[in-house]
Amino acid sequence: METYGWLLDQKRCVECRACETACKQWNHVEIGVGVRYRQVRVYEMGVFPQVRMQAQSGSCHHCENAYCMKVCPVKAISRSAADGTVQIDQSKCVGCQQCYAFCPYAAPQFNQRTRKMEKCTMCTDRVAAGIQPACATLCPTGALQWGPWSTISQMGSATTDNFANPKQTTPHIRFVNEPYPGK
Amino acid sequence: MALTRRNLLKSTGAAGAALLTAPGALKGFDEHFRPASAVSAAATKITTCCGVCSPACGLQATVQDGVVQFIEGLPGDAHGEGHLCGKGAAGAGFLYDPDRLKYPMKRTNPNKGFEEDPGWMRISWQEALDTIAGKMKGYVDAYGAESLLFITLPSPDLWARFINAMGIVNRVDHIDVCFQTDRVIQKYTTGGKTWCNDFENSKYILLFGWDLVTKAKIVYANGVVKARSNGAKVVHFSPTYTATSRMSSEWQNIKPGTDLAVALAMINVIVSENLYNKEFVDAYSNFGQYESQIRAHFAEYTPAWAERESGVPAADIARIAREFAQSGGGIAPAHKKTLCANYMNASQLVHAISILNILAGTVDRPGGRYFARALAIPGVDAVYPPPAYPAKKGVRVDGRDKLPFVQETDTGLFSTLADGMLNKYPGQIKMAFWNAYTILGFPNPPRIEQAMKSVEFMVAMDFIPTDTVSMADIVLPSAMYLETNDIVARDYQAKYAQTVARTAVAAPIFETKTAGYVAIELGKRLCPDYFKLADGSWINPNTLLDEKAKRAGLGVDFNQFKAKGMVEAPAPFVPRTSFATGDANNKCQVYVPQFAAKGAEALPKWHPKRDLPSEQYPLYFLTFIPGIHKRNTSENNRILNEIMPSNAVILNPALAKTMSIQEGQAVVIRSRAGQIELPAHLSEIIRPDAVMVAHGFGHRSRYLGAAGGKGARDGDIIADASIDDFLAAGNYAGASCIMDAVCNITPIA
């Protein structure tokens, strides 16, 4: 089974949030109910003027060892046999938010209207049609890339600043941490 | 739900009737329904252009049953390079904003104010246009064309024709104002609009305040990413650490308003150490002709002096100047107008920046600022030559005729408009027509609001009910960029010509219309000779578009061009050797004798920013446009609003500590202009002697369902200006004074 994942080159991220709004559009994610499948989080580090910033576009990383699946009391979260993605079955979800509590990446989110959990699906409909997820398709600078995990997992580093220890859940995201060439 | 029908069903048990598709027997059914047409269920991808900001990136809209489902980039497009930013991808949020203005309306309650019910009545376009034309004619007959004021965002050629035909002199247009200072400076230093930046071939990029990465225009953001990937050095001078700083090789935490001092000192170093590109400077600039004046002029602007003004270490200024000059591909880009360093002294700053580019020898050279090789699309006046326009007569209320170089470009001044209307020429303006602009776009919005209350008749054309709409007598609903057709040339990244079709993805919703339609309809009523063709027919916007496409060589008509989507003509880049600056030898001008001839400075001199910190107002007040929003037009887009719904006052924790301000605590910000209240956001990205507030928030119209009543207006802290202030400050190119404010803050317990 071919599985997939993301490669995030943070130095290329300009915080434009095309990944976020593209996701929202493609997946018809309801607005104003507290659900954003993908979010660009900006972290500040250091003290002025020795300040640094980091932008991290994140979503559900469809972990190999997905805590959310383990803790769901009604078995609403399962792994797709087709592509290894982790999916929430809306008909089974009871909105207890256990998955949110245990996810190191705050990926599952509570829809205040339906009172159920939702999260990134990895645009399985697009992937099945042979195109990339909306987020990586729109990203203008190539900061967020997506592809077969067999390739991506060999690239970059497993972690970056402000990212939960990947050894816990083996998330399908890698990071390019090398700086730009030259000075 | 206790439907009457339920009772019926229980009593009669009527059920199981066959589906009836015959025309309704009900009275009035056919007025609102018609037989269904054949509908294709298939989704189609339509090539068109974004309209959120001026590069207008090419895009593809997936449309199903007339409704946009998804928006993505257009492969091969020079601006978006096949992608979009977050605002562009959220285009449907503008198109389907539930608060969109839907029909023309007129006010029936003459009392204006946010507390008044305007008594809106729906009227036909015919009635709206007749009323507006009647009012305009009345005012022109009684008081002359100088009694009319047009404040517009887009200025399509049809508008320009109407405004010229009417002899309207009072016009403030965002596009003009946005381009103004750079336009004046480039006209006389390089001979035109050198606002394409060849970042990918640059070796050294100097950013004076311009937060170009954060603003998320893809063409700029990608340019910097490419430059750095190619090993270029990028230096960002900015009082705050932003995404641009993060993406730069070096960030210099500069004192607000002193970019000019650093630029002058860099010229000092490059000239005194003879580091300039001698080959280019000798062949293509007037440096040699004015060498002694130039050397003498910049001698006083030493790095040590600039360090005292700016806080940037003298050694760093000298080093950066040397690195820049010797990099073999230095570029100091300027935004169309005045960079983010949008201070009163930006006329001089833009001149200094232009000189740096000339000294680097990269004007219209690889790695430098270059002229767009864009396809010239004929305007309406080229397609249908108009009769001679009347001379523009009358008083410019914004006082721009006092600035000869601004007057030459026939542009207007936002900052001085309120002062002109209220103090210099009270009562002169009888009628104001606003198109796609809100009072939030002005410094000190309460003053422009007051000025608008002095106007007898006001029209607002917009797509959502902005604060301006609340003050109008007639409201015209505007079509969106995704509902219109046009021909859009690439001119931000244009080493060769590339042109993209803007194609309506759906018919304009409700009764919305374009600004071009309004120009033609008012033209028919008020200046018919300019809108009537030789055969007696009126100008038709569709035929006009066909003619433009044909004459530009894009197709036999617009439809054929539209089917292509994009037309390009790859050609080698041939650097210019002649620069139409007015110089006798067609050279770039470092020293601008034309400026001196009209009382401006031939070489940029140091001027401090307008307001400096004082005992009463000890803090710099900065403002910025967040990357996820477009000026003051996108806050009601529900998709974008969800990401950033409001603003805060951003201040350094060290400053907060001295005043015992906690994160989220309400803070009052005061300046000589006014005061606002916002929650505090503590951040290490800003100097402890400054505070910063995002622009675009504080819409008061409570009818903006998402944006209304959220946040506060940065502009309330920024004093507007009189034309005398501009003259006193030597602001000959009309730079606005957006970043010049100082303030104090008080926490609310």
Next chain:
Amino acid sequence: MTSDPQELGQLYSGLAHSLLEAPADDPAAEREYYRLFLSPEGAPCPPWQSVFMAAEGETPRLMGPAHHSALAWYRRYGFEPALETEPADHLGLLLLFYAHLLAAEAPEAEQALFEVQHLAWAPRFIERLERNAVHPRFVALAAELALHL
């Protein structure tokens, strides 16, 4: 109360027209119609389902699911709104189409499904209309809608 499908259809059709057309015979009522339903500055009772739901904090977009679903209903019965540039989820259109379903004696299951999908928001709309209507004609309309929906 009538039990004849045709009469019932006419009743809902009448209510629908009161929502779809501004009164032409009384300027005060006309002004009230625009204030309640069409004010460019956020009418208190926007008659389009998606706009109304936005005011209620949900599905804040035009041409969203409610529009598509309504359109599919109309088309299944061979109709389309006469104005293709306006959303199909106007309460007046929905009620007029509902009146058609009644008068045409469409299957009960169809009628019930349409109610669930497209008239479930009506009580909230009527509540708002009751709260905001001032002119007697619209006070009466609110009462009549409340009685029948």
